[in-house]
Amino acid sequence: MDKRRVNVIRGKLLSWYAVEARDLPWRRTIDPYAILVSEFMLQQTRVETVLRYYEPFLDRFPTLRALAGAPIDDVLKAWEGLGYYRRAHNLHRAAQVVAGEHAGELPRTIKELRALPGIGPYTAAAIASIAFGLDEPVLDGNVIRVLSRLFRIGGDPAKAKPRDAMLAVASQLTSSGDASHLNQGLMDLGARVCLPRSPRCHECPVACECDAHHAGEETAYPEQPARKRVPHIDVVAGVIWNGEPSTPGSRILIARRRTGDMLGGLWEFPGGRVEEGETNEQALVRELHEELGIETSVGAFLLDIDHAYTHFRMTMHVFHVRHTGGRPRAIECADWRWVSVEDLGDFAFSVADQQVLSALRKMSRRE
Numbered sequence: 001m002d003k004r005r006v007n008v009i010r011g012k013l014l015s016w017y018a019v020e021a022r023d024l025p026w027r028r029t030i031d032p033y034a035i036l037v038s039e040f041m042l043q044q045t046r047v048e049t050v051l052r053y054y055e056p057f058l059d060r061f062p063t064l065r066a067l068a069g070a071p072i073d074d075v076l077k078a079w080e081g082l083g084y085y086r087r088a089h090n091l092h093r094a095a096q097v098v099a100g101e102h103a104g105e106l107p108r109t110i111k112e113l114r115a116l117p118g119i120g121p122y123t124a125a126a127i128a129s130i131a132f133g134l135d136e137p138v139l140d141g142n143v144i145r146v147l148s149r150l151f152r153i154g155g156d157p158a159k160a161k162p163r164d165a166m167l168a169v170a171s172q173l174t175s176s177g178d179a180s181h182l183n184q185g186l187m188d189l190g191a192r193v194c195l196p197r198s199p200r201c202h203e204c205p206v207a208c209e210c211d212a213h214h215a216g217e218e219t220a221y222p223e224q225p226a227r228k229r230v231p232h233i234d235v236v237a238g239v240i241w242n243g244e245p246s247t248p249g250s251r252i253l254i255a256r257r258r259t260g261d262m263l264g265g266l267w268e269f270p271g272g273r274v275e276e277g278e279t280n281e282q283a284l285v286r287e288l289h290e291e292l293g294i295e296t297s298v299g300a301f302l303l304d305i306d307h308a309y310t311h312f313r314m315t316m317h318v319f320h321v322r323h324t325g326g327r328p329r330a331i332e333c334a335d336w337r338w339v340s341v342e343d344l345g346d347f348a349f350s351v352a353d354q355q356v357l358s359a360l361r362k363m364s365r366r367e
């Protein structure tokens with residue numbers, strides 16, 4: 001890209017950002033820890049969702065040392081509902097590493113940032129440019145869309161060649177200072193103007209420099225890789241009672257998922273996948289025996305929950321279950337507890353299991 005074009009795009013983008021920047025709470029701070037939290041939350045999650053979690057999380061853990069010293073259960077509880085819980089584990093571990101090895105100060109180089117748990121190239125560059133003002137380019141989904149259109153960069157952006165081409169132009173744009181505003185300007189342009197299906201080119205500050213716009217091919221970029229079919233699975237889960245459901249003093253058995261498993265560290269209503277040829281009830285009895293070593297009898301159906309994860313969709317069939325024998329053991333889980341309906345809210349559950357929680361609360365209010 002020639003120098004004139006770099007300067008024109010830089011100038012127009014910075015002027016636009018100065019007026020149009022989204023007012024986001026993590027943009028009102030220069031505290032590297034607060035920016036670190038926002039970048040972890042924004043990995044794979046929309047800004048609108050993060051807005052509901054960011055400030056309560058910082059109220060609960062106002063400093064890096066507060067987070068580092070907190071039990072992981074408290075961190076997971078504050079993260080409950082935000083999804084991708086590996087991020088919560090990584091953020092907690094990253095805070096502990098910074099507290100232990102960097103005297104509580106977030107390191108300032110890309111190399112040291114990349115060495116922290118859960119920090120990949122994007123998050124390292126975002127923190128380096130936004131928190132420390134380093135001239136580092138970032139490529140997220142919004143930035144990729146803008147750059148691929150501005151410079152008509154074809155090919156699947158997940159592949160090395162197109163990605164390198166985008167990184168090269170992003171580096172040119174950010175190499176003469178103001179990387180923080182330029183990166184965030186590109187992000188905001190992608191989020192508000194250069195929209196995936198109907199870009200608002202008439203509002204775009206860099207339309208005069210946009211190759212895809214001149215060619216009338218805005219939506220041909222970035223190239224969309226062929227969609228893979230997302231598999232669907234059926235799973236069962238049991239609300240396991242130690243007596244009659246919802247009678248005074250009755251308790252529910254919950255299990256904690258193993259760290260390293262999907263949704264690791266969260267609590268769940270135990271169960272598992274329905275295998276071919278099994279009824280839901282048979283699958284539930286088998287799963288509860290395998291996971292906790294207990295005997296059970298399956299009672300009334302409670303509800304079905306449909307939920308989509310990144311790589312699969314599931315329908316979870318939830319039943320009331322009676323514990324009939326065997327002391328629970330943590331065989332395929334990390335821990336277990338007998339808990340009253342009122343105390344379930346003290347534990348961190350996945351979004352799907354929170355729907356079971358709501359159904360139980362409604363049931364208990366009715367009774």
Ligand code: SF4
Pocket residue numbers: 146149150193194195199200201204205206207208210211212213218
């Ligand atoms: Fe996107 Fe249109 Fe602006 Fe090009 S002119 S960057 S396609 S909004």
